[in-house]
Amino acid sequence: MAKTVVLGMSGGIDSSMAAYILTKDRYRVLGVTFLLHDQQDQNRLQQLEDFAKKIGVKHEVIDLREEFKKRVIEYVVNSYIKGETPNPCAVCNKSVKFRYLIEELNRIGANFVATGHYVRLLKKENEILLQMGMDRAKSQEYFLARVEKEQLEKALFPLGNWKKKNIRKYAQALGFDLFGEESQEMCFIPEGVKYYEYILQNYPGDYSGRIINLDGKVVGEHDCYFKFTIGQRQGLGVSGKHPYYVIKIDAENRDVIVGDKKDTKKDEFYVRDVYWYREMPFDTMKFLVRIRYNHPGGMAVVRQLVGNRCLVKFEKAQRAITPGQLAVFYMGEFVIGSGWIE
Numbered sequence: 001m002a003k004t005v006v007l008g009m010s011g012g013i014d015s016s017m018a019a020y021i022l023t024k025d026r027y028r029v030l031g032v033t034f035l036l037h038d039q040q041d042q043n044r045l046q047q048l049e050d051f052a053k054k055i056g057v058k059h060e061v062i063d064l065r066e067e068f069k070k071r072v073i074e075y076v077v078n079s080y081i082k083g084e085t086p087n088p089c090a091v092c093n094k095s096v097k098f099r100y101l102i103e104e105l106n107r108i109g110a111n112f113v114a115t116g117h118y119v120r121l122l123k124k125e126n127e128i129l130l131q132m133g134m135d136r137a138k139s140q141e142y143f144l145a146r147v148e149k150e151q152l153e154k155a156l157f158p159l160g161n162w163k164k165k166n167i168r169k170y171a172q173a174l175g176f177d178l179f180g181e182e183s184q185e186m187c188f189i190p191e192g193v194k195y196y197e198y199i200l201q202n203y204p205g206d207y208s209g210r211i212i213n214l215d216g217k218v219v220g221e222h223d224c225y226f227k228f229t230i231g232q233r234q235g236l237g238v239s240g241k242h243p244y245y246v247i248k249i250d251a252e253n254r255d256v257i258v259g260d261k262k263d264t265k266k267d268e269f270y271v272r273d274v275y276w277y278r279e280m281p282f283d284t285m286k287f288l289v290r291i292r293y294n295h296p297g298g299m300a301v302v303r304q305l306v307g308n309r310c311l312v313k314f315e316k317a318q319r320a321i322t323p324g325q326l327a328v329f330y331m332g333e334f335v336i337g338s339g340w341i342e
Contacts, residue, residue, distance in 0.1 A: 002028040004110040005156060006101050009033050009052070009059065011044040014116030016176070017167050018158040019057050022114060025158075031059040032104055034097065036068040037188035051176070062104070064096060071095045073188055077199055080226040081207075083251030084324025087143075089185055094146040102151060112156045119144055120160035121152060122334065128152050129277050130335040135163040142293050145328045145338035149277060196227045209254030211238050214247065214263060225254045231264045231320030249323075265317040271327050271339030274308045278336050287329040287336060289314070291321055302329060302337075310339055 005022055009015045009031040022029050031052050033045065045061065052059035072092045079086035101113040117140045118133035128149045133139035159167060189198045200207070211220035220238035222228070228236070232246040236258065245264050248257040283304045289312055290297040300314040312327060321341060328338045 002026055003112065004028045004030065004108070005112045005114050006030050006032055006104045006108070006110045007057075007114045008097055008101055008116075009048060010116070011041070011048045012116070013167065013171055014118070014159060014164075016048070016051055016116070017171055018114060018116040019052070020055050020174070020176075021158045022156070023055055023057060027112075029057045030104070030108065030110065031057050032101065033059070033061045034068075034100065035061055035063045035065055036092075036096070037065060037073070039188055039190055062100065064100060067100075068092070068096055068188070076186070076195075077203055079324045080195070080199060081203070081251065082324075083225065083249035085229055085322045086324050087326045088187075089143045090146045090326050093144055094148065094151070098147050098151045098155075102154070105154065112154050114156040114158060116159055117144060117157055118159050118162070118164065119157050121155060121157060127278065131160075132333040133157075133159070134161045138164045141335050142290060142326070142328050145326060145335050146275060148275065196224055199226065200224065207254060209256065211236065211244075211256045211258055213240070213244070214257065214259045219244070219258065222256055225249055225251060225256055228256050229320075230322040233261075264319050266321050267315075267317040268311065268313040269321045269327075270305075270342040271310050271312060272308065272342050274304075274310050274337055274339035276337040280304065280336075287331060290328045290330070291318060291341065292325050297330065308339075309342075 005027045007015065007019050007022065007029050009019060011033065019029055019031055033048060049059055072088050075091055076086045076088050098113070105113050118135050118138045119141045120131040120133060122129040122131050130141040130144055132141050186195055189195055207224040207226065209222060209225050210218050211222055213219050219240060228246045228249060230246055233243055236244055238244055238258070242260050244258040245261055246256060247259040247263050250257060284301055286299060286301050288297040289300040298314045298316055298318050300312050303311045305311060323341050325341050326338055327341050329336045
């Protein structure tokens with residue numbers, strides 16, 4: 001008897017081709033599209049419904065707009081207001097997408113859940129580890145590093161051994177027209193609107209303040225402190241003997257702290273809410289640590305502290321270590337843990 005998979009279908013090429021591949025592997029597929037916000041393209045939803053019918057996949061839309069607002073949009077806004085740079089995809093994958101895929105799995109008695117992420121899973125001897133996808137340029141294990149082991153127990157990733165370019169070629173060879181641009185990280189913000197404009201429109205307040213150098217001298221003013229990100233050089237509106245870079249956001253005082261380029265590099269930082277996929281045998285271990293998605297990573301010693309906190313110390317200082325972003329710990333191709341940068 002065919003096993004049933006609940007597949008998250010966003011309407012893009014990846015999850016659509018994941019649905020097709022699963023049907024070719026003789027799974028019975030229920031495609032689930034989550035309605036997350038009002039910016040979702042209604043035409044794309046109809047295209048998705050038509051595509052599901054074409055390949056013989058059942059499809060349903062579940063309205064999660066209130067849940068997404070509470071768990072993702074409010075998290076994003078609060079992070080910026082606290083002076084942090086959020087990572088909405090990592091939060092959404094754990095707290096919305098996998099949570100409700102599994103809820104649907106339990107509701108209908110399915111065998112597996114699946115998504116179109118380029119990532120693989122290692123499952124052996126009661127251990128589950130995220131593994132980089134075969135296509136290193138598109139691998140998405142970083143964004144799944146907050147999804148818990150229990151959520152991955154019944155997960156399938158049909159694209160883990162594929163390269164994106166080959167998925168595109170496969171879709172073209174089948175005559176599938178799949179479907180527009182890839183989704184953006186701030187998917188709920190209207191096209192053409194910057195994230196800080198969205199916050200100012202929906203959460204008005206006085207966010208103006210001073211721009212201060214590391215000597216404590218006021219070198220300028222700004223109208224919104226969360227316009228700025230750690231390491232930013234362009235668009236500061238101030239100048240000095242050398243170009244200024246953003247070093248720190250002081251949200252409490254609404255100040256933006258600037259310094260020289262060398263001041264953007266640090267070799268240690270703290271992470272909170274650390275989640276481990278593998279229990280560590282020692283309090284101090286060495287990993288490759290990535291501090292953002294497009295960061296190649298650097299070797300670092302990670303020391304476990306109390307309260308799910310860790311101290312991370314790089315062998316070589318890294319640029320723009322940013323509070324609110326996700327630090328992910330690797331051994332080779334495998335994710336061992338992650339935590340939020342303080």
